[in-house]
Amino acid sequence: MRKKTFAAAALLAAATLTLSACGSGDNDAKSPVTVVSGDTSNKAATILDTPFEKPDLVLTDTQGKKYDLRAETKGRPTLIYFGYTHCPDVCPLTMNNLAVAKKALSKADQAKLRVVFVTTDPARDTPSELGKWLKGIDPSFVGLTGDFATIQAGARTLGISIEPTHKDKKTGKVVSVHGTQVIAFSPKTDGGYVLYGEEATVDDYTKDLPKLIKGENP
Numbered sequence: 001m002r003k004k005t006f007a008a009a010a011l012l013a014a015a016t017l018t019l020s021a022c023g024s025g026d027n028d029a030k031s032p033v034t035v036v037s038g039d040t041s042n043k044a045a046t047i048l049d050t051p052f053e054k055p056d057l058v059l060t061d062t063q064g065k066k067y068d069l070r071a072e073t074k075g076r077p078t079l080i081y082f083g084y085t086h087c088p089d090v091c092p093l094t095m096n097n098l099a100v101a102k103k104a105l106s107k108a109d110q111a112k113l114r115v116v117f118v119t120t121d122p123a124r125d126t127p128s129e130l131g132k133w134l135k136g137i138d139p140s141f142v143g144l145t146g147d148f149a150t151i152q153a154g155a156r157t158l159g160i161s162i163e164p165t166h167k168d169k170k171t172g173k174v175v176s177v178h179g180t181q182v183i184a185f186s187p188k189t190d191g192g193y194v195l196y197g198e199e200a201t202v203d204d205y206t207k208d209l210p211k212l213i214k215g216e217n218p
Contacts, residue, residue: 054070082118082179090180163178
């Protein structure tokens with residue numbers, strides 16, 4: 001697997017351009033996701049020379065309880081992804097890829113890993129809906145919802161852009177436009193030091209997770 005190291009400022013400029021218009025396609029489930037990206041390379045892992053600080057987010061989990069992201073994931077290898085449950089393509093694919101890769105880990109490493117899914121569509125993604133959706137993927141994954149402005153601000157600190165859910169004027173379908181990056185946070189520093197785009201595969205994650213668990217470069 002090839003890797004690429006970016007300066008944080010350059011990465012931020014590229015990451016904020018990467019958006020996926022989930023739900024904006026036609027009825028063909030195989031239609032491509034609309035993506036605009038500042039980095040069109042097919043490299044799975046981007047290693048950051050200046051890691052992102054973990055977002056200071058206090059949201060609501062699938063049990064309806066307060067979840068302090070920094071406190072709950074402190075010292076644990078953590079993967080964070082922003083998406084929504086009604087997404088027809090990239091969101092379920094990304095989460096299923098992570099779920100499959102996680103199963104290849106030892107039981108001990110599986111227990112250490114935290115995968116956090118933060119909704120970009122909190123109006124529809126209630127704690128209950130998030131719980132049902134994630135149960136079909138991996139019940140151990142953390143689902144978070146809350147105030148949209150708070151979620152949007154948290155995503156922005158990672159260079160991830162999300163927009164309010166809206167109805168497409170042409171198709172009448174509800175669309176959520178959001179960045180599709182997965183950010184890996186080190187258990188050693190709690191810094192977000194590796195970024196994955198939507199092109200990352202199960203094999204990429206399967207190869208990298210054992211090292212990410214230890215806070216090493218993939």
